[in-house]
Amino acid sequence: MVMFSAACDRGPTRSGRNGRRSLAAIVLVTVFVVSCGGTARQNGSIGGSSTTATEAANRLSGIVRQQPLDVFDVSVTDARTGQTMPVAPPAGELRLVYFGYTSCPDVCPTTLADVRRALRTLPADESGKVSLLFVSVDPERDTAEILDGYVSSFVTPNYLVRLEDPDALAQLESRFGARSELGPRHEDGSYEVAHTALLYAVDPAGKVVVEWPFGTPSDAIASDLKILFSQLT
Amino acid sequence: MIRNKRIAVAFVAVSLGAATAACSSGNKQEAATSGTSAVPATTAARTGTTVATGIEVTDAWARTSPMNAKNGAVYMKLTSAGEDRLVGASVAPTIAAKVELHETVMADMSGSSTTMGMGADTSTTMGMMAENTSSTMGMGSSMNEGEGAGGSTMQMKPVDAIELPAGKTVELKPGGLHVMLIDLTKPLETGSSFELTLRFEKAGTKTVTVTVKEG
Numbered sequence: 001m002v003m004f005s006a007a008c009d010r011g012p013t014r015s016g017r018n019g020r021r022s023l024a025a026i027v028l029v030t031v032f033v034v035s036c037g038g039t040a041r042q043n044g045s046i047g048g049s050s051t052t053a054t055e056a057a058n059r060l061s062g063i064v065r066q067q068p069l070d071v072f073d074v075s076v077t078d079a080r081t082g083q084t085m086p087v088a089p090p091a092g093e094l095r096l097v098y099f100g101y102t103s104c105p106d107v108c109p110t111t112l113a114d115v116r117r118a119l120r121t122l123p124a125d126e127s128g129k130v131s132l133l134f135v136s137v138d139p140e141r142d143t144a145e146i147l148d149g150y151v152s153s154f155v156t157p158n159y160l161v162r163l164e165d166p167d168a169l170a171q172l173e174s175r176f177g178a179r180s181e182l183g184p185r186h187e188d189g190s191y192e193v194a195h196t197a198l199l200y201a202v203d204p205a206g207k208v209v210v211e212w213p214f215g216t217p218s219d220a221i222a223s224d225l226k227i228l229f230s231q232l233t
Numbered sequence: 234m235i236r237n238k239r240i241a242v243a244f245v246a247v248s249l250g251a252a253t254a255a256c257s258s259g260n261k262q263e264a265a266t267s268g269t270s271a272v273p274a275t276t277a278a279r280t281g282t283t284v285a286t287g288i289e290v291t292d293a294w295a296r297t298s299p300m301n302a303k304n305g306a307v308y309m310k311l312t313s314a315g316e317d318r319l320v321g322a323s324v325a326p327t328i329a330a331k332v333e334l335h336e337t338v339m340a341d342m343s344g345s346s347t348t349m350g351m352g353a354d355t356s357t358t359m360g361m362m363a364e365n366t367s368s369t370m371g372m373g374s375s376m377n378e379g380e381g382a383g384g385s386t387m388q389m390k391p392v393d394a395i396e397l398p399a400g401k402t403v404e405l406k407p408g409g410l411h412v413m414l415i416d417l418t419k420p421l422e423t424g425s426s427f428e429l430t431l432r433f434e435k436a437g438t439k440t441v442t443v444t445v446k447e448g
């Protein structure tokens with residue numbers, strides 16, 4: 001694992017895809033694959049049998065893939081602690097994953113506020129077992145400190161991922177079928193980031209068990225979480 | 234939106250249970266046409282200093298800004314008696330450095346974009362999803378087959394103006410149109426309020442009180 005030293009030597013000219021690529025020299029490798037050969041996926045899995053999975057899926061409001069994405073082998077570095085951690089939550093818990101950025105005034109805070117409201121309606125023994133993994137799609141502006149304050153305003157506990165290497169970010173995004181792209185710089189140097197706006201729930205077996213599109217009401221998220229908890233074994 | 238990439242439907246198991254929360258947003262621009270009586274049209278102002286009449290603004294609110302947030306967004310419902318356009322907005326420097334009109338749109342990475350009101354080419358997927366998830370957009374992003382990455386993302390874009398058809402209520406709401414507050418001077422605190430001055434092409438200006446709430 002290579003740690004980085006200079007987060008700030010990026011020129012103001014960086015923009016768009018090409019700019020991102022040019023940053024590859026600053027490497028913070030955080031997404032790495034622990035080969036696990038497709039075994040040992042059953043522990044804590046939601047819907048051990050296909051019948052159960054189908055039934056559960058039918059009751060969920062969010063999007064459920066017939067072949068859920070599997071992120072069991074994906075680990076990230078928490079920007080707050082520097083600790084490497086699996087994306088999948090511990091047994092008995094659920095983890096929400098969102099790709100966003102703190103300068104985003106509309107989509108990101110709306111989604112995070114929906115999550116906050118959803119968690120408030122869950123009984124404490126369930127809401128206490130939900131954590132949020134927030135991956136910044138704007139590591140240049142989103143320092144660990146900024147991320148901490150921002151994300152913690154909505155949901156705790158949370159884990160913050162800040163990948164300075166655009167390829168590492170793209171790789172992590174791709175595991176969720178997500179992506180992002182920096183927009184053009186405005187005169188004042190600011191820019192927007194286009195990003196997939198789905199909220200994901202990951203179970204302890206590393207399955208992305210549901211994907212909520214932007215605008216999913218908080219009560220639908222809450223009700224889905226309840227169903228997911230009832231399916232955890 | 235690339236239709237042929239959306240094998241989405243086949244891969245999506247949808248819920249029956251959520252049908253009660255049906256999507257309330259058809260076309261964004263028309264969805265919120267409400268019963269609020271439009272104020273009779275009055276002489277259109279020619280200068281920016283005239284106080285707008287014939288413009289009704291309701292439910293102006295901004296989300297409490299999370300800690301460390303640089304930017305904020307203001308939402309509201311706008312009704313103009315006569316056809317008009319919202320062309321700008323401003324706040325006191327004690328609130329934010331700059332104000333812009335923005336729209337959040339779906340964009341695929343090829344650069345084309347559509348507004349959140351779903352295009353006809355996505356209606357099959359969207360209709361199905363909307364009915365069952367009551368979501369207004371964003372669905373299907375990661376459902377595309379083939380490249381293993383979401384085909385569409387959400388993105389904000391500045392807009393020059395927000396069209397106000399005569400007598401129709403246009404809703405600025407999360408995921409769509411908003412007045413963006415750039416470089417907040419201080420955090421927006423729940424329960425507080427501030428003044429926002431809206432500038433209309435024909436009707437002049439109108440200052441409204443924006444309530445800050447958790448949202």
Ligand SMILES: [Cu+2]
Binds near residue numbers: 105106306389390411
């Ligand atoms: Cu904006």
